[in-house]
Amino acid sequence: MRRLRKKWVRPFKRWDKKRIIEERRLMKLYGLKNKKELWRVQAELRRIRAIARSLLPLSGEEKERREKELLKRLYRLGLLPENATLDDVLSLTVQDLLERRLQTIVWRKGYARTVKQARQFIVHGHVFVGDRRVTIPSYWVKRGEEEYIRVDPHMEDYVKFTSQQSQQEVAEA
Numbered sequence: 001m002r003r004l005r006k007k008w009v010r011p012f013k014r015w016d017k018k019r020i021i022e023e024r025r026l027m028k029l030y031g032l033k034n035k036k037e038l039w040r041v042q043a044e045l046r047r048i049r050a051i052a053r054s055l056l057p058l059s060g061e062e063k064e065r066r067e068k069e070l071l072k073r074l075y076r077l078g079l080l081p082e083n084a085t086l087d088d089v090l091s092l093t094v095q096d097l098l099e100r101r102l103q104t105i106v107w108r109k110g111y112a113r114t115v116k117q118a119r120q121f122i123v124h125g126h127v128f129v130g131d132r133r134v135t136i137p138s139y140w141v142k143r144g145e146e147e148y149i150r151v152d153p154h155m156e157d158y159v160k161f162t163s164q165q166s167q168q169e170v171a172e173a
Helices: 017-030 035-055 061-076 086-090 094-098 102-108 115-123 143-148 153-172
Strands: 127-129 149-151
Touching: 017 035, 017 094, 035 061, 035 086, 035 094, 061 086, 061 143, 102 115, 102 127, 102 149, 127 143, 143 149, 149 153
Parallel strands: none
Antiparallel strands: 127 149
């Protein structure tokens, strides 16, 4: 039997005002459902940066191999350019990881008017990555999959119709 464990870590200082304000800003900007989604991304970023920090004091063939693996993986995920270094890994931010979520990419490509509408399209099964229907808004889109993201054709018509309708309302006002 597979044991599931939580993939997020709550903040140590629960009532830190600056952190709470920043979390609210990110939740609103990226359309996150709750803070656990943000904490999961922060935990993943901490894990990636810890791996990079553990490689810094090493030397020799082992360091080169592990560094190459890490950079190749982060390149495939679309987080780093092809000729990146360990310093680039250490300079990654939470926003860089949040930009690679399917929900954000669907919104940025214009398939949805808002981030929350993009989330709704994904959860309702209207978004495809290649030939697969993806219903997970937090799915990390890999570099090669970006051009294969599409929305059901009838939903594209809906988005176009509502955006034209809202433009007409703005023009009339």
